[in-house]
Amino acid sequence: MGRLEVEVEAKSSADKLWEAIKDVTNLLTIFPDRYKSVDLLEGDGKSVGSIILLKYVEATPGLTFLKERIEEANDTNKSLSYSVIDGELLGLYKTFKVSLQVVPKGDGSLVKWSLEFEKASEQIPEPSFVKTFTVQTFEGLDAYIQKP
Template sequence: MGKLEMEVEVKSSADKFWEAISDSATLFPKIFPEQYKSIEIVEGDGKSVGSIRLVKYAEGIPVITVSKEKIEVADAASKSTTYSVIDGDLANFYKNFKASLQIVPKGDGSLVKWSVEFEKASEEVPDPNLIQEFAVKTFNDLDAYLLKA
């Protein structure tokens, strides 16, 4: 099993950022059409444990067009969530892929902690650095959007 971790400082408050992340199924395709074609709730409400969502990525995103994710942890009190990829393009590259996100208040803004645990399907598969870069871009773009809203 491999693991990647990162932290991104944002200017938005932890409450505001968490609210936007919780509403990502509706919000992301609207504000990031160049990245997300759609996010469909397949099971549950899309926010709570056991919910399954189908993420369809825009044409410009390399390698990954679709990802089916199951929410494993959803804790509003600690502003943290964890989801596993259960189907889609990523499942061809990784036997296991579980991402965790936590938003921690920091001064007037917040710190977005993101990590992913993964098991490659084969040795040739690279670490998911592209996905990490995509996450950083999404958090920074979401912050910019929230600061304008």
């Protein structure tokens, strides 16, 4: 098993950022340059067992869609974890599980994000592109929240 971690500082309060992260359907509005569609296949998209289908724009290299299932969702701790259950990534990685937590930090907040993955073979590189994508997503989400 491999693991990647990153922390992203945000100007938005932990409460505001958490609410934005939980509302996965916002991704389409905030990042039309990344997502073609975001569909809830099961559940409300915020609670355990929900299944979300993300379709990416053509400009996203090697990725057309991703289906993820929420494994944990805790409003009190502002934490969430989900597993990729379908999509091109599973051709490269046997498991792909993301965990995140939003914690207050001064007037803003801090997103603690981690990815656990298992490569399908030793030739597969670490998914470091996901780390970059994640940082850009949280920074973009924070900027969106900060808009007047």
